[in-house]
Amino acid sequence: MMRNNMANSYFEWPLRVYIEDTDAGGIVYYVNYLKFMERARTEYLRSLGFGKQFIFNSALMFVVRAVHAEYIQPARLDDELTATARLVKIGAASLHMEQLIQRNDELLCKGEVEVVCVDKQSMKPQRLPKEIVSAIKH
Amino acid sequence: MMRNNMANSYFEWPLRVYIEDTDAGGIVYYVNYLKFMERARTEYLRSLGFGKQFIFNSALMFVVRAVHAEYIQPARLDDELTATARLVKIGAASLHMEQLIQRNDELLCKGEVEVVCVDKQSMKPQRLPKEIVSAIKH
Amino acid sequence: MMRNNMANSYFEWPLRVYIEDTDAGGIVYYVNYLKFMERARTEYLRSLGFGKQFIFNSALMFVVRAVHAEYIQPARLDDELTATARLVKIGAASLHMEQLIQRNDELLCKGEVEVVCVDKQSMKPQRLPKEIVSAIKH
Amino acid sequence: MMRNNMANSYFEWPLRVYIEDTDAGGIVYYVNYLKFMERARTEYLRSLGFGKQFIFNSALMFVVRAVHAEYIQPARLDDELTATARLVKIGAASLHMEQLIQRNDELLCKGEVEVVCVDKQSMKPQRLPKEIVSAIKH
Numbered sequence: 001m002m003r004n005n006m007a008n009s010y011f012e013w014p015l016r017v018y019i020e021d022t023d024a025g026g027i028v029y030y031v032n033y034l035k036f037m038e039r040a041r042t043e044y045l046r047s048l049g050f051g052k053q054f055i056f057n058s059a060l061m062f063v064v065r066a067v068h069a070e071y072i073q074p075a076r077l078d079d080e081l082t083a084t085a086r087l088v089k090i091g092a093a094s095l096h097m098e099q100l101i102q103r104n105d106e107l108l109c110k111g112e113v114e115v116v117c118v119d120k121q122s123m124k125p126q127r128l129p130k131e132i133v134s135a136i137k138h
Numbered sequence: 139m140m141r142n143n144m145a146n147s148y149f150e151w152p153l154r155v156y157i158e159d160t161d162a163g164g165i166v167y168y169v170n171y172l173k174f175m176e177r178a179r180t181e182y183l184r185s186l187g188f189g190k191q192f193i194f195n196s197a198l199m200f201v202v203r204a205v206h207a208e209y210i211q212p213a214r215l216d217d218e219l220t221a222t223a224r225l226v227k228i229g230a231a232s233l234h235m236e237q238l239i240q241r242n243d244e245l246l247c248k249g250e251v252e253v254v255c256v257d258k259q260s261m262k263p264q265r266l267p268k269e270i271v272s273a274i275k276h
Numbered sequence: 277m278m279r280n281n282m283a284n285s286y287f288e289w290p291l292r293v294y295i296e297d298t299d300a301g302g303i304v305y306y307v308n309y310l311k312f313m314e315r316a317r318t319e320y321l322r323s324l325g326f327g328k329q330f331i332f333n334s335a336l337m338f339v340v341r342a343v344h345a346e347y348i349q350p351a352r353l354d355d356e357l358t359a360t361a362r363l364v365k366i367g368a369a370s371l372h373m374e375q376l377i378q379r380n381d382e383l384l385c386k387g388e389v390e391v392v393c394v395d396k397q398s399m400k401p402q403r404l405p406k407e408i409v410s411a412i413k414h
Numbered sequence: 415m416m417r418n419n420m421a422n423s424y425f426e427w428p429l430r431v432y433i434e435d436t437d438a439g440g441i442v443y444y445v446n447y448l449k450f451m452e453r454a455r456t457e458y459l460r461s462l463g464f465g466k467q468f469i470f471n472s473a474l475m476f477v478v479r480a481v482h483a484e485y486i487q488p489a490r491l492d493d494e495l496t497a498t499a500r501l502v503k504i505g506a507a508s509l510h511m512e513q514l515i516q517r518n519d520e521l522l523c524k525g526e527v528e529v530v531c532v533d534k535q536s537m538k539p540q541r542l543p544k545e546i547v548s549a550i551k552h
Contacts, residue, residue: 018449018452018453018456019299019300019301019305019452019456020299020305020307020449020452020453022299022300023295023296023298023299023300024295024298024299024300024302024303024352024353025199025201025295026300026302027300029295029296030201030202030205031169031170031172031173031176031296032169034168034169034172035169035432035434038169038432038433038434039432039434042432042433051492052492055491055492056492061163063163063168063209064168064209065208065209066206066207066208066209067168067205067206067207068204068205068206068207069204069205069206070203070204071201071202071203071204074261076300077300077469078465078466078469078470123212156311156314156315156318157314157318157437157438157439157443158311158314158315158437158443158445160437160438161433161434161436161437161438162433162436162437162438162440162441162490162491163433164438164440165438167433167434169434173294173296176294176295176296177294177296180294180295189354190354193353193354194354214438215331215438216327216328216331216332301475301477306448306477306478306481307445307446307448307449307452308445310444310445310448311445314445337439339439339444339485340444340485341484341485342482342483342484342485343444343481343482343483344480344481344482344483345480345481345482346479346480347477347478347479347480350537399488
């Protein structure tokens with residue numbers, strides 16, 4: 001189900017590459033781009049009002065169901081990067097995000113991430129809270 | 139280009155989930171399955187004769203160009219898992235692997251990983267060494 | 277309180293350095309030696325009978341209260357290492373371990389780690405279970 | 415050798431706890447506090463003028479020789495923390511830093527870190543660049 005009018009569907013988050021993020025190839029360890037993408041997703045949800053309160057008081061949580069990442073150019077130690085999160089599709093229980101890692105105008109990594117809203121106990125998919133759908137669309 | 143007779147195309151690697159692998163959801167942090175898959179790929183290449191010597195003496199190295207992962211069931215602290223690596227396609231400069239994370243007969247995570255052979259300096263794709271292609275096919 | 281007759285007080289655990297463990301300096305990221313030490317501690321406790329059952333069924337858990345590490349020589353990609361765990365002191369609620377990371381006979385890193393037995397809910401220190409003290413001393 | 419007039423000897427760096435930082439205990443994985451401390455050290459050195467240019471153009475680099483950390487209270491998912499770096503001693507080739515992780519006024523972790531200036535090739539200790547000593551003292 002594609003929604004058309006997703007007003008608050010784009011988000012940017014700046015970050016710096018530290019030694020912890022790199023590997024012996026002298027570049028950012030490719031696995032760590034997924035962490036950068038998640039920071040942007042987390043801050044995007046926080047910007048919509050779903051931060052600490054949602055995380056700790058709700059019976060729901062978001063889990064990742066699928067990730068796809070393409071690696072175009074490597075990032076290096078001390079680089080200043082931008083991680084983006086753009087909502088491309090809302091399902092009944094899921095959000096599909098396109099996420100880019102950029103260094104200025106250069107695209108380094110492109111990701112597609114599907115996150116699903118689940119019950120914390122049963123881990124079963126649950127409808128997205130109306131407040132989230134509403135926050136995204138306004 | 140698909141090769142048909144890949145005799146040495148399947149590999150299994152056992153591993154244990156430690157606290158370092160988990161997150162506050164009480165399960166393995168989904169990003170870390172990619173590390174588990176890479177351990178299996180690394181040991182697979184080592185089993186074909188491409189271990190330390192290749193890594194340090196060759197002008198070539200392998201980098202990941204694309205990753206796709208689907209998360210089916212979570213792994214938990216102290217689980218004994220098996221990471222598999224199965225070669226599904228050989229390109230001129232690339233290997234396409236299917237990789238599974240299993241707990242006994244239960245499939246937890248399914249990955250597809252494309253690794254490319256590149257020159258260490260230029261990072262440009264290079265033909266796979268004949269020895270690797272040969273080792274895979276015999 | 278020092279105990280003298282700690283029969284089962286020494287443990288060795290082999291491990292391999294993967295790309296995930298390294299940093300842009302071309303060596304193992306120093307922080308990751310602490311993970312290696314923890315794997316050895318975990319397997320040491322498992323060898324004494326405190327594995328999965330203890331972790332999931334007990335109201336107690338172990339947390340790290342203090343760590344000291346000295347870095348002598350770097351480990352590198354693909355190295356085969358040994359992580360050791362030696363119990364040097366038992367307190368009422370704590371275990372003091374000396375832990376080494378070695379490559380063959382070469383000492384790479386030396387650590388001292390104090391772990392405390394706490395209640396999972398209150399996080400307050402609790403007496404070590406008699407079974408653990410007993411298992412260590414026999 | 416203790417220097418007395420270290421004008422630029424204190425630094426604070428804010429950070430947020432993401433899911434990547436946590437473990438199955440529901441708290442920040444204790445090893446990761448060392449990463450937080452390093453971010454603060456890195457930014458402290460950058461604030462003195464030793465950022466990207468120093469890292470890539472100098473024959474020198476800093477490595478950690480020893481770490482001591484005490485864990486007082488756990489940090490949790492989504493916490494806003496402050497990592498501090500305070501220079502307590504300058505040796506001929508080394509910097510001794512005291513580093514705290516705080517949540518508002520609450521001390522969570524206290525670290526002492528000794529970093530040594532070494533030659534990138536030989537890994538042997540080298541005198542601290544005069545510019546660094548000078549930048550610290552003014």
